[in-house]
Amino acid sequence: MERVGIALLGYGTVGSGVGRLLSESAEEIRLATGKDVYLRRVLELKPDRQALVPDGVQVTTQFADVVGDPDVQIVVELIGGIEPARDFQLASLKAGKAVVTANKQLLSQHGAELLQTAEDNGTFLRFEASAVGAVPVIKVLRESLAAAEVTNIMGIVNGTTNYILSAMAQSGAEYAPTLKKAQELGFAEADPTEDVSGKDAAAKMAILSSIAFHSRVTLADVEHEGIGGITDIDVAHGKALGLVPKLLGVAQLIDGRINARVYPCFIPAGHPLAGVSGAYNAVFLESETFDKIMLFGPGAGGTPTASAVIGDVISVVNTARGGYVRNCVCYKDLGFYPNDEVVSRFYLRVQVVDESGVLATIAGIFGDQGVSIHSMQQIGEEETAQLVLVFHPVKEAAFFRALERISALPVVRGTPSVIRMEAYDAR
Ligand SMILES: NC(=O)c1ccc[n+]([C@@H]2O[C@H](COP(=O)([O-])OP(=O)(O)OC[C@H]3O[C@@H](n4cnc5c(N)ncnc54)[C@H](OP(=O)(O)O)[C@@H]3O)[C@@H](O)[C@H]2O)c1
Secondary structure, three states: OOOOOOEEOOOOOHHHHHHHHHHHHHHHHHHHOOOOEEEEEEOOOOOOHHOOOOOOOOOOOOOHHHOOOOOOEEEEEOOOOOOOOHHHHHHHHOOOEEEEEEEEEHHHHHHHHHHHHHHHHHOOEEEHHHHOOOOOOHHHHHHHHHOOOOEEEEEEHHHHHHHHHHHHHHOOOOHHHHHHHHHHHOOOOOOOHHHHHHHHHHHHHHHHHHHHHHHHOOHHEEOOOOOOOOOOHHHHHHOOOOEEEEEEEEEEOOEEEEEEEEEEEEEOOOOOHOOOOOEEEEEEEEEOOOEEEEEEOOOOOOOHHHHHHHHHHHHHHHHHOOOOOOOOOOOOOOOOOOHHHHEEEEEEEEEEEEEOOHHHHHHHHHHHOOOOEEEEEEEOOOOOOEEEEEEEEHHHHHHHHHHEEEEEEOOEEEEEEEEOOOOOOOO
């Protein structure tokens, strides 16, 4: 039986999962490919991780040993980060080897260069695990839905923030202690910045948008806002309105152009994405062709992510000879729809001095900008009152112009809380 040698770069959480699955599922992989796909080499610097590599596999600390080995046909990069991962991937592709990776930061910033290099060298670059861990969304977009025009993607694509917001909604607790608990339970990193700032989700949305809309979207094209400003007070007000907080990646085609962003927002408790709680991920796709599809599952974890990596390895082995699957599917250049022009719905909570005329002043400022209020609630305290407003859909620029004027009013206390609303049916 023909043999296919795999090299793993990095033997950490995902790398060791891939190593284990290649051995435990060897028979299934043989049946799926008709070939003996085996782990030939591991590049790993840490002695304690090297010790986990199965006997018979060559362990090295030198990338040259991997790229110079003619029996390595597929290089699986699971180091993460930009360098040296980029260098290693480019050199592997130039040597004619296929590359499989889970590296979202690299793909979302250097995807075009890497895919072109794969194309130029007649080989493959696959990255299913870079977007939503174990959930096969890239393959579905690239292959299963190739004949459909996807117009909207809404994704819960970061498990850490979904865990935190789900826990806040369930317990009513504040953000800081919930984050601390998530760290203690292993659902958030010691340095959670990449996750809670929305940057990790933005990288994944860049990758998903590029594939879905066939036009290159990079990390820099996806404006992102984190969950640090979400308070327990707003979560409670949202609950009273039948809404739950989520960090959503929202990518849409508007007038033939792309708008892709990540922000915390409220969605109705009955929406399919509202039921996606804890560290789970989900991607909700809309198209005139198929209406709605939701893909759901674990977005991270060593073994689930490794299973998506193995799926890519099998796809490469099966399409290596005779099969045709393009590397880069960005054959359009759609351009971007400006954020200011996007029509959104907003929730606003503003604390004001409780005196006559305040409501009329605020309503007047919104009216001046053509911003129409859908509902308003006043919750009195001692000398101040909380106003909770929900708006009809409005251009973002108009809303924020009005908000700037309202924030500057002497009767306004503190900073108003603004949360976008998605999939809200105002009846
Ligand atoms: N973990 C997940 O659930 C998950 C989910 C989806 C995607 N991913 C992606 O999968 C990739 C790997 O993540 P991971 O969680 O497995 O990371 P990890 O546990 O930190 O593993 C990376 C391994 O690569 C090693 N390494 C670093 N630089 C190296 C070099 N120059 N040569 C050889 N080895 C080197 C690291 O050693 P040191 O520790 O010494 O640096 C570590 O053992 C990342 O791109 C990540 O974004 C991970």
